Amino acid sequence: MDTRELRYFVAVAEELHFGRAAQRLNMAQPPLSRAISQLERRLGTSLLERSSRSVSLTDAGAVLLREGRIALDALEAAEQRTRRAALATPGVVLATKAGASEELLAKLLHAYAAEPGAVPVDVVLCGPGQQERLLRSGRADVALLHRPFDGTAGLDTEELLTEGQVAVLPSGHPLAGRRQLRLADLAHVPDLPHPRWPDADGSYAPGPGPEVRDHTQLLQLVALGRTSVVLPDSVRSMLREGVVAVPVVDAPQVTTVIAWPPHSRSLAVAGLVRTALRL
Amino acid sequence: MDTRELRYFVAVAEELHFGRAAQRLNMAQPPLSRAISQLERRLGTSLLERSSRSVSLTDAGAVLLREGRIALDALEAAEQRTRRAALATPGVVLATKAGASEELLAKLLHAYAAEPGAVPVDVVLCGPGQQERLLRSGRADVALLHRPFDGTAGLDTEELLTEGQVAVLPSGHPLAGRRQLRLADLAHVPDLPHPRWPDADGSYAPGPGPEVRDHTQLLQLVALGRTSVVLPDSVRSMLREGVVAVPVVDAPQVTTVIAWPPHSRSLAVAGLVRTALRL
DNA sequence: CGCCGGCGATACCCCAGGGGTATGGACGGG
DNA sequence: CCCGTCCATACCCCTGGGGTATCGCCGGCG
Numbered sequence: 001m002d003t004r005e006l007r008y009f010v011a012v013a014e015e016l017h018f019g020r021a022a023q024r025l026n027m028a029q030p031p032l033s034r035a036i037s038q039l040e041r042r043l044g045t046s047l048l049e050r051s052s053r054s055v056s057l058t059d060a061g062a063v064l065l066r067e068g069r070i071a072l073d074a075l076e077a078a079e080q081r082t083r084r085a086a087l088a089t090p091g092v093v094l095a096t097k098a099g100a101s102e103e104l105l106a107k108l109l110h111a112y113a114a115e116p117g118a119v120p121v122d123v124v125l126c127g128p129g130q131q132e133r134l135l136r137s138g139r140a141d142v143a144l145l146h147r148p149f150d151g152t153a154g155l156d157t158e159e160l161l162t163e164g165q166v167a168v169l170p171s172g173h174p175l176a177g178r179r180q181l182r183l184a185d186l187a188h189v190p191d192l193p194h195p196r197w198p199d200a201d202g203s204y205a206p207g208p209g210p211e212v213r214d215h216t217q218l219l220q221l222v223a224l225g226r227t228s229v230v231l232p233d234s235v236r237s238m239l240r241e242g243v244v245a246v247p248v249v250d251a252p253q254v255t256t257v258i259a260w261p262p263h264s265r266s267l268a269v270a271g272l273v274r275t276a277l278r279l
Numbered sequence: 280m281d282t283r284e285l286r287y288f289v290a291v292a293e294e295l296h297f298g299r300a301a302q303r304l305n306m307a308q309p310p311l312s313r314a315i316s317q318l319e320r321r322l323g324t325s326l327l328e329r330s331s332r333s334v335s336l337t338d339a340g341a342v343l344l345r346e347g348r349i350a351l352d353a354l355e356a357a358e359q360r361t362r363r364a365a366l367a368t369p370g371v372v373l374a375t376k377a378g379a380s381e382e383l384l385a386k387l388l389h390a391y392a393a394e395p396g397a398v399p400v401d402v403v404l405c406g407p408g409q410q411e412r413l414l415r416s417g418r419a420d421v422a423l424l425h426r427p428f429d430g431t432a433g434l435d436t437e438e439l440l441t442e443g444q445v446a447v448l449p450s451g452h453p454l455a456g457r458r459q460l461r462l463a464d465l466a467h468v469p470d471l472p473h474p475r476w477p478d479a480d481g482s483y484a485p486g487p488g489p490e491v492r493d494h495t496q497l498l499q500l501v502a503l504g505r506t507s508v509v510l511p512d513s514v515r516s517m518l519r520e521g522v523v524a525v526p527v528v529d530a531p532q533v534t535t536v537i538a539w540p541p542h543s544r545s546l547a548v549a550g551l552v553r554t555a556l557r558l
Numbered sequence: 559c560g561c562c563g564g565c566g567a568t569a570c571c572c573c574a575g576g577g578g579t580a581t582g583g584a585c586g587g588g
Numbered sequence: 589c590c591c592g593t594c595c596a597t598a599c600c601c602c603t604g605g606g607g608t609a610t611c612g613c614c615g616g617c618g
Contacts, residue, residue, distance in 0.1 A: 002282055003280065006354070006357070019565070019566085027607090028607055028608080030569095031605065033568090034568090034606090037567085043361055043362060044362065047361075050567095051566095052564085052565060052612085052615085053613095053614065054565095055565095059365075062364075063360050063364040064364075066542065067356060070542060075280055075350040075353075075354070077346060077349075082324070085341075086322070086324030154541035154542055262432045262433040263345065263346075263349060263433055265345070298595085306577070307578055309597080309598095310576065312596060312597090313576085313597090314576080331595065332593080561616105562616090565612105566613090567610100567611080568610080568612095572606090573607105575603095575604095575605100576603085577600100578599105580597105580599085581596100581599105585593090586591105587592090588592105
């Protein structure tokens, strides 16, 4: 199967609309239609159910969408890792969520730098959920992920830290005085809508909550009484005036894991993992 | 990156010879040379070191070979799984080495068939090392692998059984009377050369030992005094007249694992794994 | 009920680029 | 020193991927 066809199919399968998919792919609609039916002929099966009013996935199409994304990720990773291997810099790229696990990260970097044979670590701070993408697409060699928020299927991982979660609230808020909360208490607080994080493409889904890009912004917005958020215990070390943290007893436990691609042959990644496990 | 270019590169990187690679790809050498240098230009790095007498991989080339094989496997898997999803048969394909773990396999199939919601299991018996390929290339949904012989990087696994190994010898052989053996005892027994298994393409590497295709053949050849072999304990149940098994005390322990692709969403695979763990 | 508008498929054209053959140029061995 | 090996270059051909114009289907609306 050709990469081109697969990319086309994934675009159509995601949009469920040939016209929009063609637009996204910067091409006209007819060659896209043709490419898809050609792919269907090659595979000997129909992938999309077209009525003249709507497009939907067949079972086979759903399989190809899931498996195809994995294959495209692997291709992109091959390209990115090759490009990075070509640069003279022998560094390793570590991706982590901006503002999360700050203390752990600092300790890890410090301890690793003291190891014999340590190489420079290029830290990429990214938005929530982006570490996983960076790792899968080959732009990072190793990442700190947070279960259950990030998916770890197909990655090798080691657990580093498990913690509960706290609600971060403006100090004047009625709920701020409680000794503990439940998720139900926070589910419908109309004056504190949940913040909105950017998508992979940097855009924001519509909604009532304020748009945020990092934890500093987020805590400032909490202090201003505009939003509230549930985060792992370790944010306590970042708390500022005007915000309080209240344990949420029934929030899922968050496990910070260090993750890397399963075929990694990098000594630097192995060293980082070894160091992290010794912390 | 294009699939075609990647396939070409992998062929050249494996052969380290443009002429032979072109032959393998059923094309002439010049367009292959051109395609590779075009790929190098696109990636902005050289992948192969050519002198007019020999070709070798650069560091970046080695990375692309490793990552590229993974990506090509993922592509092939996407295609195969889509094809299989299109067939009406709701079965699941289980790959296992012919003759290995027979008792375990029989128990597993029997127990799984009794589960509610069990689907037909299509068992593929293949040569050693081929289960891994079948799984990675999407022709199988789940496999029984044997560590440390099969690689499990990038697969999800559960351990089922760990056992020692025995040497299978013709009953008349001098070593057959021993209570136990060491690998060194078997390393240089010129009258019992190791058997040769077929490669992925069905051909045999040259060597002194007899060519075998399955364990029945193998045991017959042992009985005839033509070869000897070291296998997991569980072959004892297959022993025939004329052969004896002697424990090899320093042979590595063999662990039978059930393995599946990490992104598998198949209920049937999950059911098989659950059943296997309960045995 | 018929017209319109949205959407995917078809028809037809064009040309970029992938593949082939012939040949050059570098280098090692006899 | 010449020849054989092997990768690169030059040049040609034609497939097939992309574009525009248009059709056919169908649901909604006046």
